[in-house]
Amino acid sequence: MNQTKAFLFDLDGVIVDTAVFHYIAWRRMANTLGFDISEAFNETLKGVSRMDSLNLILAEGGVTLPEETKLELAARKNDWYLELVSQMTPADILPGVTDFFRELKVTGIRTALGSVSKNAKLILARIGMLDQFDAIIDGTKISKGKPDPEVFLKGAEELGVSPAECVVFEDAVAGIEAARRAGMRTVGIGSPDVLTDATLVVPNLTGLSVETVCTL
Numbered sequence: 770m771n772q773t774k775a776f777l778f779d780l781d782g783v784i785v786d787t788a789v790f791h792y793i794a795w796r797r798m799a800n801t802l803g804f805d806i807s808e809a810f811n812e813t814l815k816g817v818s819r820m821d822s823l824n825l826i827l828a829e830g831g832v833t834l835p836e837e838t839k840l841e842l843a844a845r846k847n848d849w850y851l852e853l854v855s856q857m858t859p860a861d862i863l864p865g866v867t868d869f870f871r872e873l874k875v876t877g878i879r880t881a882l883g884s885v886s887k888n889a890k891l892i893l894a895r896i897g898m899l900d901q902f903d904a905i906i907d908g909t910k911i912s913k914g915k916p917d918p919e920v921f922l923k924g925a926e927e928l929g930v931s932p933a934e935c936v937v938f939e940d941a942v943a944g945i946e947a948a949r950r951a952g953m954r955t956v957g958i959g960s961p962d963v964l965t966d967a968t969l970v971v972p973n974l975t976g977l978s979v980e981t982v983c984t985l
């Protein structure tokens with residue numbers, strides 16, 4: 770059996786539900802370009818970096834734009850997104866997270882954030898969880914988004930543990946794939962019908978014990 774030394778957490782959809790804010794902001798941008806994006810399509814953007822998301826959205830709308838315009842659009846979307854994020858408080862932490870971290874802290878298991886978001890630290894500060902991680906790997910520290918394993922491999926490296934000693938918590942299909950490619954076990958947050966490749970799937974962290982995760 771693998772020894773478990775570290776838990777690596779995605780942010781959006783695992784610690785807080787910012788996916789809805791990303792959707793509102795991207796949809797606003799798509800609407801200004803004359804098309805709409807569905808909630809089902811938004812699922813495919815989870816865990817995908819800002820510019821990769823923009824490219825997928827433009828392809829969905831059949832729109833081709835020069836690089837400079839794309840950068841402007843991404844910046845505008847981020848401004849809209851940050852307006853929504855600025856209203857977040859610790860009350861926005863997803864169910865079960867606070868209790869799970871309380872249990873985790875007494876076990877000696879190391880923790881890292883593994884998010885492709887460039888806004889990760891700002892969000893953690895807003896919800897009062899900036900001091901809860903031994904390492905923070907975010908979009909400012911990586912060159913490749915999920916499903917590339919870079920974000921999780923960097924997390925393990927920064928914590929000084931091997932991939933086989935890590936368990937990743939993820940809500941995105943791209944994130945589960947990234948963790949698997951890193952050689953890590955996974956807890957999928959969401960539906961087993963969607964997160965088919967996760968080691969274990971739970972709807973949220975409520976009632977999940979650290980021991981259960983360690984023995985996956």
Ligand code: BG6
Pocket residue numbers: 780781791814815816817818819822847884885886887888889908941
């Ligand atoms: C991920 C989200 O966590 O971060 C994606 O799931 C998002 O939807 C990505 O595009 C990048 O976020 P940001 O905050 O850098 O635009």
Ligand code: MG
Pocket residue numbers: 779780781782783815816939940941944
């Ligand atoms: Mg996520």
